[in-house]
Amino acid sequence: MSRKTLTRRQFVAATAMSSAALITAPYVRGAYAAGKLSIGFWDHWVPGANDASTALVNEWAAKEKVEVSIDYITSNNKKIELTAAAEAQAKSGHDILQMPSWWPHAYSENLEPLNDVMEPLIKQNGEVNGTVKYLGQSGGKWLAIPATPGSQIKGPCSRIDLMKKHAGIDVQEMYPAGSPPKADNWTMETFLKAAEACQKAGFPFGIGLGETTDSVDTAGAIFQSFGAELVNAKGDVTVKTDAVRQALEFYKKLIAVLPTDAPSWDDASNNKWLISGRGAMILNPPSAWAVAKRDAPQVAEQCWTHGFPAGPKGRFAPYLPYFWGVWSFGKNKEAAKSLLTHLSSPAAIEKFVVASGGYDLPAYANMTTFKTWAEVGPPKGTLYHYPNPYNHQTLSIAASPAPPKIAQQIYFQATLTKMALRFAQGEKLETALAWAEGECEGFMRT
Missing domain, CATH: 3.40.190.10 (Periplasmic binding protein-like II)
Incomplete structure (x- = not known):
């Protein structure tokens, strides 16, 4: 953004x-x-x-x-x-x-x-x-x-050719233009395997881990797919749950195959990553694809926008x-x-x-x-599934369902991505959870 x-x-x-x-x-x-x-x-x-x-x-x-x-x-x-x-x-x-x-x-x-x-x-x-x-x-x-x-929805924009060649996934077949998705096997597990395969081939997924909205929105959808909430709808702090632990374990594996500078990315970085031809997927509205039409048409003609992978608790997509x-x-x-x-x-x-x-x-x-x-x-049809015409996924925003005035602080303080990075960079899981719990308790008082 x-x-x-x-x-x-x-x-x-x-x-x-x-x-x-x-x-x-x-x-x-x-x-x-x-x-x-x-x-x-x-x-x-x-x-x-x-x-x-x-x-x-x-x-x-x-x-x-x-x-x-x-x-x-x-x-x-x-x-x-x-x-x-x-x-x-x-x-x-x-x-x-x-x-x-x-x-x-x-x-x-x-x-x-x-x-x-x-x-x-x-x-x-x-x-x-x-x-x-x-x-x-x-x-x-x-x-x-x-x-x-x-x-906007910040869904996956995949390279048709790279996903097919290196991950064995035909995104056009999975999300066909003019027809409902055929994405039962498009899960977080499949997503992680695809990210690993593309990274090994030299085309990592371009997913930011910074403090700006693109990174936070992605984290929100991933956490929600595991049912992970830092604060629930009643306003109770719920950081130390099995669902949050599962989300962090997944994120640690994903972070290991993302670009090494992803923690410093801002909202321009994933756009540039796609347009440069270095990545097999980003999570973004169709703006990067549209700029590629002008600046890198050979990239644009291989782009396909589609739905998010599903986790144990459902399929969620960032919506702003x-x-x-x-x-x-x-x-x-x-x-x-x-x-x-x-x-x-x-x-x-x-x-x-x-x-x-x-x-x-x-x-x-x-x-x-x-x-x-x-x-x-x-x-043609590259944006057909962008507006979620089949109600295939739940449109969500990071930090929900916490009361909005608390969720807004979690969102703008990038608590989700910070916690994931702390764990991925070597901090003990329970220490990272305790840090996030303290942050949320502070948000409750302000």
């Missing part, structure tokens, strides 16, 4: 395609008729993707006769997070602000409840996944609306949703709700997907089969 030169924002938006009829609830103008609405959107990595947001907002504004202003706020240097913090403290700012995954809970006391928007959207677009509920709800109240722009929140101190809350309904219509969601070349992922169950994912290439 790097913002450097060769990252997710580099790939070219897809061509336009037909959309379903726009479905949106009318905004009944009241005291703020012909008034103003201020919006803070995340500045998209994909060139041209912001244009889709602007066009959809202007379409709504012309119809409702509302004057809108849009700011696109970069996530470089945490600027979007700093904007949220400043506005929440000042009780002034945008009416609508797009927020990264954890922030609706962080600012729950300053957000307008959006049940009256979200409940009709679910009826229209289908149910949302559990991670969206976990991050977007509190006490039955919807804190924010899932935003299609920026939301963005949200649109409405500040409770906003001056035009009814107009804001109407706009969010418009941006969440099937036609609008499809436009977001097209403009991002398939990178953006809707949160709704009925929005996973747009033809963009079936048609983009090379090779």
Whole structure:
């Protein structure tokens, strides 16, 4: 998820395609008729993707006769997070602000409840996944609306040729374009054997072990596949369990066959690893593949995005949703709700997907089969399984199901990867567990 030169924002938006009829609830103008609405959107990595947001907002504004202003706020240097913090403290700012995954809970006391928007959207677009509920709800109240722009799954992107030659795995046969997965044998054990074989052949899996989100998200999915939780949903510290021990034992074996500098990787490193041709797999959205289309087409044409391996407790995939929140101190809350309904219509969601070349992922169950994912290439169908069209895996976020305000600290302190590294680099298992337990107990007090 790097913002450097060769990252997710580099790939070219897809061509336009037909959309379903726009479905949106009318905004009944009241005291703020012909008034103003201020919006803070995340500045998209994909060139041209912001244009889709602007066009959809202007379409709504012309119809409702509302004057809108849009700011696109970069996530470089945490600027979007700093904007949220400043506005929440000042009780002034945008009416609508797009927020990264954890922030609706962080600012729950300053957000307008959006049940009256979200409940009709679910009826229209289908149910949302559990991670969206976990991050977007509190006490039955919807804190924010899932935003299609920026939301992503960080699944495996494998080299077709290298996986077949060195690991004996045909990823296209396992995840065929246009058909359900045939992945019963795609397990953590198979994954580890494949990683060992590719490392021996000189093409290690490019999996980071650092403190940035790509590394943490991967660790979260692996731990969850073993049923390993550092803090459970009740808020109890559960570090010293057999499930956590099993996850760490697996990670130690995996770390042994990863690149030696993986502990220092940031979110640009795995992208570069794939594009350079040195690795047989990374775990990432399709941005690295898309940059490879431009800079290393011989690599891109051998890439296939597919599902995560399954562990003893299931198959999990890292999912990072963005949200649109409405500040409770906003001056035009009814107009804001109407706009969010418009941006969440099937036609609008499809436009977001097209403009991002398939990178953006809707949160709704009925929005996973747009033809963009079936048609983009090379090779054609490479992104077909990216949106999880068969509900083949559970979309999750690292450190869940701990209460979100505790999980957020586990996530940003990279407790999972730090613990795995301590054990892999020679620290006794029980010592590593005791360290993580102490960290989590500290998070409970802050």
